[in-house]
Amino acid sequence: MINSLTDISENYDVLYCDLWGCLHDGVQPFASAVTALQKFRNGGGYVMLMTNSPKPAGSVWAQLDEIGVPRNAYDDVTSSGDASQTAMLAGLAGMQVFHIGPERDLSFFNELPASSDINKIERVALEQAEGIVCTGLFDDGSQTPEDYRATLLYAKQKGLTLLCTNPDLQVDRGHQRIYCAGAIAALYTEMGGQSLYFGKPHPPIYELARNRIITARGADNDRILCVGDGIRTDILGGLGDGLDTLFITGGLAAGEFGDDPNNPNLDALNSFFDREKITPTYTITQLR
Numbered sequence: 001m002i003n004s005l006t007d008i009s010e011n012y013d014v015l016y017c018d019l020w021g022c023l024h025d026g027v028q029p030f031a032s033a034v035t036a037l038q039k040f041r042n043g044g045g046y047v048m049l050m051t052n053s054p055k056p057a058g059s060v061w062a063q064l065d066e067i068g069v070p071r072n073a074y075d076d077v078t079s080s081g082d083a084s085q086t087a088m089l090a091g092l093a094g095m096q097v098f099h100i101g102p103e104r105d106l107s108f109f110n111e112l113p114a115s116s117d118i119n120k121i122e123r124v125a126l127e128q129a130e131g132i133v134c135t136g137l138f139d140d141g142s143q144t145p146e147d148y149r150a151t152l153l154y155a156k157q158k159g160l161t162l163l164c165t166n167p168d169l170q171v172d173r174g175h176q177r178i179y180c181a182g183a184i185a186a187l188y189t190e191m192g193g194q195s196l197y198f199g200k201p202h203p204p205i206y207e208l209a210r211n212r213i214i215t216a217r218g219a220d221n222d223r224i225l226c227v228g229d230g231i232r233t234d235i236l237g238g239l240g241d242g243l244d245t246l247f248i249t250g251g252l253a254a255g256e257f258g259d260d261p262n263n264p265n266l267d268a269l270n271s272f273f274d275r276e277k278i279t280p281t282y283t284i285t286q287l288r
Contacts, residue, residue: 001266001282001283001284001285002246002282002283002284003284004036004284004288005036005039005040005246005284005287005288006036006039008225008246008282009039009040009043009045010043011223011225011244012045012223012224012225012244013044013045013046013217013219013220013223013224014045014046014047014048014213014219014223014224014225015037015040015045015046015047015048015224015225015226015227016048016050016206016209016224016225016226016227016238016243017037017047017048017049017050017074017227017228017287018049018050018051018200018227018228018229018230018233018234018248019049019051019053019060019064020051020168020171020172021171021172021228021229021230021248021251021252022227022228022229022248022251022287023037023049023069023073023287024064024067024069025172025173025174026067026171026172026173026174027067027173027174028067028068029067029068029069030286030287032286032287032288033286033287033288034069034070034073035288036287036288037073037074037287038070038072038073041072041073041074041075046075046213046216046217046219047073047074047075047076048074048075048076048077048078048209048212048213049064049074049076049077049078050077050078050079050200050205050209050226051077051078051079051080052079052080052166052167052168052180052182052199052200052205052233053079053080053081053166054079054080054081054084054101054105054108054135054136054165054166054181055079055081055105055107055108056079056081056082056085056107056108056111056112057076057077057078057079057081057082058107058111059081059107059111060077060079060081061077064077075216076212076213076216078205078208078209078212079199079205080165080166080167080198080199080200080205081107081108081135081165081166082205082208083198083199083204083205083208084108084133084163084164084165084198084199085108085112085113086113086198086204086208087163087196087198087204088121088133088163089112089113089120089121092131092161092163092196093130093131093132093133093160093161093162093163093196094129094130094131094160094161095120095121095122095130096121096122096123096124096128096129096130096131097121097122097123097124097129097130097131097132097133097163098123098124098125098126098129098131098132098133098155098160099123099132099133099134099135100132100133100134100135100136100137100138100148100151100181100184101133101134101135101136101137101138101165101181102135102136102137102138102139102140105135105136105165108133108135108165109121109123109133126151126154126155129155129158129160130160131160131161131162131163132155132160132161132162132163133162133163133165134162134163134164134165134166134181134184134185135165135166135181136166136179136180136181137178137179137180137181137184140178140179140180141176141178143179144179144183145179145183145184145186145187146187148184148187149187149191152184152187152188152191152193153191155188155193156188156191156192156193160193161193161194161195161196162184162185162188162193162194162195162196163195163196163198164181164182164184164185164195164196164197164198164199165181165198165199166180166181166182166199167180167181167182167185167197167199167200167201167202167233168180168181168182168199168230168233169182169183169186170183170252171252172251172252182197185197199233200228200230200233200234200236200237201232201233201234201235201236201237201238201240202237203240203241205237206237206240206241221241221242221243222244224243224244225243225244225245225246225281226238226241226243226244226245226246227245227246227248227287228245228246228247228248228251229247229248229249229250229251229252229253230251230252231247231253231272231273231276231278231280232276232278234247235247235278235280236278239278239280244281244282245280245281245282246280246281246282246283246284247280247282247283247284248283248284248285248286248287249261249264249269249283249284249285250262250264250285250286251286253272256268256269256272257269257272261285261286262285262286263285264283264285269283
């Protein structure tokens with residue numbers, strides 16, 4: 001366990017930094033995390049924000065501006081939405097798709113790469129769909145994945161593929177824990193349907209981030225550090241890509257380690273890693 005990012009920052013040139021639970025809570029940024037990223041960049045480091053948001057990078061930038069994350073805390077953004085758009089445009093869920101998700105996620109369909117054919121994909125009713133694109137729940141403030149069981153049963157009977165644009169199961173928005181697209185995709189898989197993923201921990205988002213970094217400055221694998229609070233997304237994905245990882249214990253899994261997020265029980269922490277069969281390179285209570 002480390003106390004501060006500066007304890008290890010000289011070992012790395014690039015950070016892959018998660019957003020929800022690490023840099024902000026969906027409502028406001030964490031001041032200590034902002035300062036840590038600014039210090040890393042001031043020391044010559046490059047910060048790639050890597051998020052499982054279904055929004056394309058441009059919309060993520062706008063969202064960060066809206067909640068007050070200063071732009072001098074990061075260099076670029078790679079999102080699950082970016083990687084999933086590529087898959088959608090390749091026709092992996094068909095050309096006519098049914099969208100499960102809130103209206104605020106329509107940028108996934110409307111803000112396509114400049115080289116893409118904007119008329120290629122058509123959003124249709126479920127009965128006419130060749131596949132499903134899931135960006136989240138229609139109302140994540142009140143619904144759970146169980147509210148979609150009937151829809152998913154119908155989709156399974158039709159043999160529809162579900163493209164999941166956000167593999168996260170849950171995130172914390174302020175003090176409320178909400179379900180994400182990954183929870184619906186997991187239920188669909190459990191029911192026997194086919195779900196496709198392109199965000200963390202799956203390779204496409206890391207390939208996309210690496211290509212963007214190579215264009216910007218380049219970095220060797222052993223000089224990249226993945227930071228996140230999702231043991232099965234941020235940490236598993238980083239390890240799968242052969243990268244060092246920094247696990248934020250005070251995020252999604254904070255309740256696993258005792259009552260005080262600032263002083264996690266080390267026995268409970270090690271038991272958690274043993275149970276998950278995933279061990280990060282470093283841990284820290286919060287990004288600072």
